[in-house]
């Protein structure tokens with residue numbers, strides 16, 4: 001029975017094995033109506049395979065898929081792809097070259113010719129392409145083709161949209177604008193969206209919720225803010241940005257580092273830990289005759305490093321330091337232009353509230 005309490009899409013314990021290799025490993029996900037979930041992970045981790053099983057063009061070895069609480073597919077029962085109320089959009093847009101833009105958008109629609117034309121026209125109006133109604137796809141730019149593909153996928157009012165790297169074929173300069181427009185249209189149409197991407201910024205920009213995938217498994221799920229600020233392990237931190245890692249041994253729930261002692265509660269004596277932090281969470285101070293800033297609770301103990309290299313990156317500068325105590329290299333970023341000479345001694349402090357401690 002369908003009730004409002006069911007997620008729009010739910011997949012339970014989905015497994016896919018190819019040639020003896022488990023490429024999707026007990027994946028569970030659920031998406032609420034009108035929400036955008038981004039399935040984020042490196043190339044080859046099993047994202048597209050998951051999408052294909054939900055679309056019904058590939059078959060799982062075990063596990064089940066539900067739409068609005070109704071079983072769509074398990075290992076014995078299977079609703080065909082065209083009856084799942086799922087819209088699909090891929091990286092290459094896959095427009096039909098021999099159909100006009102209007103015919104492409106109307107392609108999957110039911111009803112009279114006039115009704116189909118009206119729906120196609122209203123969507124093309126919405127994306128600012130109504131004047132291309134009778135043109136053929138090859139006359140359109142990449143960005144325009146993307147909007148036609150989106151209109152075509154949304155035309156039958158699918159309950160769920162599956163999008164596989166839908167922006168990766170686009171020019172960098174266009175991409176941000178098109179992402180925002182796409183998100184606006186998806187929200188207006190009210191479809192629940194599962195968007196596959198390997199780009200963290202894209203997931204952060206588009207998602208209500210991110211599901212982080214690695215080696216066939218979902219390793220973490222949460223709002224973009226939580227995934228970024230409460231990562232589950234070191235790989236989850238480094239997937240989103242450059243990181244610095246300090247390594248230490250725990251003694252009495254404390255570990256000693258270049259930046260003083262860090263608490264490692266619950267970690268047994270002798271265990272190795274990694275303290276992971278992003279380059280933007282290092283603060284830099286000038287050396288005043290061998291002295292640096294005073295230690296504070298938030299920033300901990302300062303440590304001296306020697307500038308090895310400084311590079312201007314556009315909106316920020318990246319400075320690499322060799323730490324005096326142990327020779328370890330650390331990266332720091334600061335806004336705007338800051339280009340200290342190699343060999344300059346400087347004092348670094350780390351935002352302790354932005355450090356993550358994981359077992360090695």
Ligand SMILES: Nc1ncnc2c1ncn2[C@@H]1O[C@H](COP(=O)(O)OP(=O)(O)OP(=O)(O)O)[C@@H](O)[C@H]1O
Pocket residue numbers: 018019023041042043044045046047048049050198
């Ligand atoms: N039809 C197939 N036969 C055999 N192996 C496959 C098949 N399809 C995918 N694989 C393998 O399954 C693994 C997951 O592939 P998948 O395309 O799902 O990953 P992905 O995360 O979407 O990566 P990408 O972003 O590169 O497409 C890969 O190792 C791939 O080689």
